[in-house]
Amino acid sequence: MSFLGEFDHLKIKLQDVKLATDDFGRTKLIGRGGFGQVYKGELSLPNGRKMVAFKRLDRRLGQGNPEFYKEIMMLSKYKHENLVSLMHYCIEDDEMILVYEYASRGSLDRYIGDANLTWSQRLKICVGVARALNFLHDPTETHQRLIHRDIKSSNILLDDKWTPKVSDFGLSKAGPANQLHTYVFSNAVGTPGYCDPLYFETGFLSKESDVYSFGVVLFELMCGKMCFEYQNGRLTQILVNNWRKCYEENRLDEIVFRDIKKQMQSDSLSTFSRVAYRCINKSREERPTMAEVVKELEIALEQQEVYKNLEKKANLEEMIKIASQATAPLSYGSHEQLFRLLLKGIFLDDGTLWLSLNKNGEICEMVSATKCVSWGVRELAEDSRFSNVVMCTYNGFKVKVFTRFLTPHVTYTINIVFKITFQNSEVEKSIGTYVSCTYKLDNDTHYLYSSNANMREDGWLVIPLYQFTSNQKTHNFNITIFPLLLNWHSTQCSVEGIEFRPVENETHEDPEHKNTKDMQLTLNSRINWEKKLPAEYTDLIKWSTYSIQWTTKKELYSILRKGFLIDNGEKWLSISKSMKKRFMIPATEFLSNEKWIWKSLPESRFKQVGESRDSDEFSVTFEIKSKLLSPQTTYSCHLIYKPPENHSLIEGPIALFSQSSHFPRSIYLIVPHIAIIGDQTSREELNPSHKIKGHPKVRKDGWMEVELWEDTTDTIGTIRAYFTLNGMDIDGEYNFLGLVIQGIELRPL
Structure with missing residues (x-):
């Protein structure tokens, strides 16, 4: 029993147990099991009285000392909100009793x-x-x-x-x-x-x-x-x-x-x-x-x-009315079946209008190009949701589109959905989402530029053109669009349609900020701090470069969430809300010396950051070994940086090439602007209010971050990565001159 010495702080006296259970009285008995009888009672603790459950060992039932000791060891090491908490134990006068948090139901x-x-x-x-x-x-x-x-x-x-x-x-x-x-x-x-x-x-x-x-x-x-x-x-x-x-x-x-x-x-x-x-x-x-x-x-x-949410948020009468106008008759026997059909999407107007419902009960409307695009040739399409698409050249086309069913008082993004066909098939494969277009409303005098493309799962490209807040169901827009201005000449552009999609109400708040707020809420609540800490917290503390001082488990939890330097100040370690390890490695570990100037910044976690001399691309290569990662966990990798003072150098899309893919993916180091249409079609350029993969975010510490990729650690917790960021835009007009990089952060999902 000497091994129980480390658990002495959990030990209580038999007298306290008997007092709480009325000497194991019948009125306190709440259950029986393979271990013995279970009682409830209020136990006097330093922070007040608390209702707990007492499990009293009865050796006649087959379980004995090994199971008793194992329960103490296991529940002291393994702490989770969905595991019962061991609060105390008692070994006295041939009695062996375990004290748990009380599960009232x-x-x-x-x-x-x-x-x-x-x-x-x-x-x-x-x-x-x-x-x-x-x-x-x-x-x-x-x-x-x-x-x-x-x-x-x-x-x-x-x-x-x-x-x-x-x-x-x-x-x-x-x-x-x-x-x-x-x-x-x-x-x-x-x-x-x-x-x-x-x-x-x-x-x-x-x-x-x-x-x-x-x-x-x-x-x-x-x-x-x-x-x-x-x-x-x-x-x-x-x-x-x-x-x-x-x-x-x-x-x-x-x-x-x-x-x-x-x-x-x-x-x-x-x-x-x-x-x-x-x-x-x-x-x-x-x-x-x-x-x-x-x-x-x-x-x-x-x-x-x-x-359930849709029944509360969506106008059921309106949904039934819309369903009655479907191109093909809809068969449904309940509200649930109707909502399921609308979530998947239905055709209206003889198959030229696609309408769907999102989880917030807001309508998404997509108008076929055959109905709204001029200056093109209609062709059959096998991979489109519509039976026909419009083929246009890079000379551009006009869009005259109107909506019929938009949800009032909802912010929408107007998207163009298209595909590009290149003369060179290899270029088509390599270009990925690295495309752009210029466009304007008919009553505007200047064109806007967007290279903010995302690829749908079916391979169609989506570029947001404008945002506006709907004040009614119907709206009209006349837009001139030039889908490509590329050095690689395309033969044609297949336009599927114009989409009106509700904006998701997500902000660009960085996860650290969110975790800090969650942590503050948690710190103000009454919880078991021993249970909140990761099982290996004593080892994590030993890794710290500097001595960590704390007096309560509450303070220690706060320190671990915020993080600290390890490996002689060469890495930064913290824990996520799910108790997984999260860390950052400095730029000195993955950037080549010849292309970067090394300097100190007071706001950096590390001694040195890298500033680009004048490069149109750079590579990131690293391997993270097991002790810094949680095994079998999916991590997202984020570049932590500060953009150059001359933002125009990197305003467009950056081509991200990785070892795991033959196709580049577009990311941005400066948040692309989306034109906002106001009441008199006046506009101001603002950052989009919704979260888009590949867009950067401003962190609470003032640095910016952009997600590069996601990967899952192996059984011992290793991740290897290699990728290249190419700063040459389609016109070759910008580079990474003045870009400052602090490091790479790996964050468990």
């Missing part, structure tokens, strides 16, 4: 068949449990992979806000992250119905065993019944095989919980049931990882919530 198994637990609530509970298991399965260097081994609905506790808490780690096993089978047992343990059959058959335990058990819990919540049936106190049937068969034979309707079936949006149920079935696959290799399960369950929850 008890265990999940009580509510499986309760119709008052809605489908949305069930989804949120599943997402929470999945995140906890993903946390256990996705280790850091000092946080080993943990396999719970006894996931079941009775081991999932619920607090007063229905937040799930995974409990009971007495059977859990820890092992290395890269080991396929963590343990081999001659006698497998677990609960019948929930336990992985392959674990029983082979004795091999792996993280997929937890995935199977969680899949059974998913089916319980979907079907409204426990996975087993008892008769006269004896187990008579396990339902998992029947559930699996019903799914495989498309008979899901027979097993879904009828009392809440009407609440279930069909898309949500489909996504949920699909991932639940994959979890209980007989083959371990066919089961998803917990990271995949989290993603699918979050999608199912979003699908469930989106229709």
